[in-house]
Amino acid sequence: MDLLVERVDVWAAAIEDRPGGLAEVLGVLRDAGANLQFIISRRTPEAPGKGVVFLAPLQNDREVRAASQVGFNVTPSLHSVRVMGTDHPGVIAELTQKLAAGGINLRGVSAAVMGTQFVAYIGMDTLDDTVRAIGILQQA
Template identity: 55%
Template sequence: MELITERVEVWAAGIEDKPGSLANVLTGLREAGADLNFILARREPDQAGKSVVYVTPLNGDAELEAAATLGFNVTTRVHSIRVEGENQSGIAAALALKLAAAGINLRGFSAAVLGSRFVLYVGLDSDEDAAKAMTVLKQA
């Protein structure tokens, strides 16, 4: 199976848990020219009234300046890999098994299929785990 694997920087911002908060930060990034490949937003389970949004990629001075103004910072706790390839039944399970067999503990795992392709984002705890995961995925 041919996979495209790459390390990616994921950016995070805290937002209010109320209507329009997510739309406001995404609009700010769009106006700066961001063409996002991944967005994940969720409530903070231990902080009432707070949510967090994760995005990637952010490139160039205008996007980075807008991101900083909107409260985004590159995540340093989550080390992320983007994987893309031809979709096939069970591909997520197969890749998760390969990572598990290599002793890699996953911090996060998000996948979607569009047409005949899948995209997967894997979150890991350290640079070392990310490097090991890249090696495993490139051999898949």
């Protein structure tokens, strides 16, 4: 399987749970020139009135400065790998089985298909697990 496997920093910020809360922070990043490839946003039931947004990548100082102005930080407890390749039925099942066989416990997985290609973001709890996962996936 021909895969592109890369470690990525995921950035996170709290947002207001109201119309425009997400749009405001994304607008600041757009204005700084960020070309985001991954965004997940959700409400935070443990903090009524708040939400959280996770995104990647931020690629230069201008984008990082803009992100920090609206509350983004690299998530120190979420270590992520981006995997891209040709889609086929069961590809994510195959990859997660290889990681399980390697003793990697996953914190989360997000995946999508566009045309013939897939992209997956796989989260782990430790940097060591991330390094091991990259090795396993590069051999897939």
